[in-house]
Amino acid sequence: DAKTTQPTSMDCAEGRAANLPCNHSTISGNEYVYWYRQIHSQGPQYIIHGLKNNETNEMASLIITEDRKSSTLILPHATLRDTAVYYCIVRGSTLGRLYFGRGTQLTVWP
């Protein structure tokens, strides 16, 4: 599975868009990009995933560059409840496991 690089921390004003970057320069063709978040003391929560096309759901949008070496998670209108650690994970067809790094601590301020 390819490794990912994320900034340690970011902040964002409430109501503004939060754009969280992730580099995965060693990604291979069959590997998906996943995003999870973990609100303090809770179990991680799945947000979104994609292979090469941009994806959107009720929580967020995922923009993957054409060369697939990086991606951006977009929370369009951040709220205080979006304050969490966000994990970007790249995973291929290896059965079984996702590896979580240290993620990005996103702080949304009023």
Place this chain on the structure above:
Amino acid sequence: NAGVTQTPKFQVLKTGQSMTLQCAQDMNHNSMYWYRQDPGMGLRLIYYSASEGTTDKGEVPNGYNVSRLNKREFSLRLESAAPSQTSVYFCASSPLRGHAEKLFFGSGTQLSVL
């Protein structure tokens, strides 16, 4: 639906004691996982079970054993607890094998070993 249920939520052990962390899911998922999370670190995979009757080691399996009792339940056992096993433990499950897995996590067990 309860999702993924872990028990207990909190536990304090003395060095050398044993205990079993329980995990059950009611989503008919095939795969189940145990992770640990230490302060300031991401989650590390201890063991996983791709399907009923199979288990495999993850990144940090030493000091732990697991049992996939049936499709619903996946337990983690500490035979002789050590202070280095003080951590928050998360159980997770996922419905699919292969690509595009989504993990559903429990709320965690905070374990302290004195």
